[in-house]
Amino acid sequence: MRLTGKVALITGGASGIGLATVRKFVAEGAKVAVADIDLARAQAVVDDQGAGAAVAVGVDVSVFAEVEAAVRSTVDAFGKLDVIFNNAGIAGGKPLLDHDPEVDYAPMIRIDQDGVYYGILAAGRQFRDQGTGGVIISTSSIYGEQAAELAFSYSAAKAAVISFTRSAAYELAEYGIRAVAITPGRVATPIINQFSDELRSTFASEQLRNRMTEPEEIANVVAFLASDESNVINGTVVHVDDGYSVYKQRLDLPTF
Numbered sequence: 001m002r003l004t005g006k007v008a009l010i011t012g013g014a015s016g017i018g019l020a021t022v023r024k025f026v027a028e029g030a031k032v033a034v035a036d037i038d039l040a041r042a043q044a045v046v047d048d049q050g051a052g053a054a055v056a057v058g059v060d061v062s063v064f065a066e067v068e069a070a071v072r073s074t075v076d077a078f079g080k081l082d083v084i085f086n087n088a089g090i091a092g093g094k095p096l097l098d099h100d101p102e103v104d105y106a107p108m109i110r111i112d113q114d115g116v117y118y119g120i121l122a123a124g125r126q127f128r129d130q131g132t133g134g135v136i137i138s139t140s141s142i143y144g145e146q147a148a149e150l151a152f153s154y155s156a157a158k159a160a161v162i163s164f165t166r167s168a169a170y171e172l173a174e175y176g177i178r179a180v181a182i183t184p185g186r187v188a189t190p191i192i193n194q195f196s197d198e199l200r201s202t203f204a205s206e207q208l209r210n211r212m213t214e215p216e217e218i219a220n221v222v223a224f225l226a227s228d229e230s231n232v233i234n235g236t237v238v239h240v241d242d243g244y245s246v247y248k249q250r251l252d253l254p255t256f
Helices: 016-027 039-047 064-078 101-130 152-175 197-205 215-226
Strands: 007-011 031-036 054-058 083-086 134-139 177-184 237-240
Touching (some): 007 064, 083 215, 101 134, 101 152, 134 152, 134 215
């Protein structure tokens, strides 16, 4: 098991990609702190794991003191921290000129952008103080690298995650810390599954396999990035979008 002996803190761990990653990490031998704003749901996830494999931590990632406390709780429970997966986030969208900044901009920035910054900072300090290095993995998005409909604030926050990752890798390398971002495409999480069959079919058609990505497929990549097998992957963006960024629309080619 590639993560045996590792301790990980996973934010947004009670659902979607975070939940799938919790299960994958535990299956790979890691001890996991399941951090989520919904502590009851996080505890339910923990209860489904083997005895002693995980602990639940309540956290609002938009508050730095709570992220720091989540790191401390992980260390108190398992003695150290090896990996943080900054995955908690929200989605939503509205045409730019219809924005209410306090509703359509500020919350997205506080959670999807500031929450990742806080995770990088708090975990980075812990890794430095331990003197053992560590891995920082953060969830960006395909929207972090391109314009998209109804995604002004979301795209900005996810682009910041990519920039944070590059800068963190540069600054923290001297402490043996790696930083990597992932860019999921259309993943069958509760956020997307709430939409109509027609819209989900459109989403699926944007990817090369013509289907939605399952959260477990993303979790498999995150587990690899957290492992020592990926030591040369640092400061980069790992596309986990099933080719979403490769093309925009399939065409019926004419006969030449």
